[in-house]
Amino acid sequence: MTQSCTNISPKQAAQCCSPVDTLLDPELFKALCDPTRALILACLIKCARPCAVSEIAECCAVDTSVVSRHLATLARAGLLDSAKQGRTVSYAARADHLSRTLRALADAVDQSRLSPAAQSCC
Amino acid sequence: MTQSCTNISPKQAAQCCSPVDTLLDPELFKALCDPTRALILACLIKCARPCAVSEIAECCAVDTSVVSRHLATLARAGLLDSAKQGRTVSYAARADHLSRTLRALADAVDQSRLSPAAQSCC
DNA sequence: TGCATGATTGCGTCATTGTGCAAATGATAG
DNA sequence: CTATCATTTGCACAATGACGCAATCATGCA
Numbered sequence: 653m654t655q656s657c658t659n660i661s662p663k664q665a666a667q668c669c670s671p672v673d674t675l676l677d678p679e680l681f682k683a684l685c686d687p688t689r690a691l692i693l694a695c696l697i698k699c700a701r702p703c704a705v706s707e708i709a710e711c712c713a714v715d716t717s718v719v720s721r722h723l724a725t726l727a728r729a730g731l732l733d734s735a736k737q738g739r740t741v742s743y744a745a746r747a748d749h750l751s752r753t754l755r756a757l758a759d760a761v762d763q764s765r766l767s768p769a770a771q772s773c774c
Numbered sequence: 775m776t777q778s779c780t781n782i783s784p785k786q787a788a789q790c791c792s793p794v795d796t797l798l799d800p801e802l803f804k805a806l807c808d809p810t811r812a813l814i815l816a817c818l819i820k821c822a823r824p825c826a827v828s829e830i831a832e833c834c835a836v837d838t839s840v841v842s843r844h845l846a847t848l849a850r851a852g853l854l855d856s857a858k859q860g861r862t863v864s865y866a867a868r869a870d871h872l873s874r875t876l877r878a879l880a881d882a883v884d885q886s887r888l889s890p891a892a893q894s895c896c
Numbered sequence: 897t898g899c900a901t902g903a904t905t906g907c908g909t910c911a912t913t914g915t916g917c918a919a920a921t922g923a924t925a926g
Numbered sequence: 927c928t929a930t931c932a933t934t935t936g937c938a939c940a941a942t943g944a945c946g947c948a949a950t951c952a953t954g955c956a
């Protein structure tokens with residue numbers, strides 16, 4: 653590890669690909685940045701079982717249609733699984749996937765901290 | 775651990791406080807959900823050193839004033855440290871804080887998964 | 897076949913936010 | 927004191943997104 657490698661510019665860093673780049677995914681955080689969605693996801697994580705849309709709607713103060721849209725958004729981000737049975741649709745938190753994703757990002761951040769300016773390309 | 779405790783409704787879960795509730799903080803994710811901000815933060819994490827605003831502005835395609843605002847947002851969310859020296863302001867990623875926060879959330883999620891419907895209040 | 901129910905979608909509205917430009921602020925050098 | 931440089935702030939504009947209501951779709955039941 654040389655001195656020159658530990659003191660690169662942000663511009664150089666931008667071209668220097670690291671796991672952080674892909675794991676720090678704005679699309680994932682976009683799903684989590686809304687208070688109503690965060691509440692819904694927290695409920696589903698704590699329930700730890702598939703829940704129907706109407707059931708989930710009871711835990712927040714917005715219209716069922718809004719809840720439905722939020723659930724679709726969370727599912728699209730990979731945070732929920734959905735299953736249709738009859739006319740009810742159940743959503744369940746993908747808790748394992750979420751915690752693994754968070755840990756992977758934490759690992760990548762720590763990696764950059766320990767070996768700055770990833771020697772992968774500088 | 776009884777059966778009745780592992781099958782609560784989302785509404786009950788909402789009233790059941792868990793570390794997930796506070797750690798799944800929309801305010802944090804709001805800071806991370808913008809592509810430009812994510813890029814800036816990734817750069818600072820990879821640099822692993824304090825960088826001036828003008829320096830950071832070189833790594834993304836928006837106006838310096840926009841970068842300045844994004845940096846303020848990230849700092850307000852606790853993701854960056856700022857230090858003023860003369861007329862230049864330097865921002866540095868709080869990588870340790872970020873990775874600790876992510877791991878704490880991952881732990882809370884796993885905890886809910888292993889002991890559903892936190893026995894803390896149900 | 898008709899009707900009720902759970903979920904989704906279309907649409908209009910309102911609030912928020914990302915952006916660029918210009919002006920202002922703060923600090924250093926001549 | 928004035929000019930210059932780094933950063934921030936004011937302002938206007940456009941895009942995005944959350945929301946409620948109503949209509950629609952899909953399924954189950956009489």
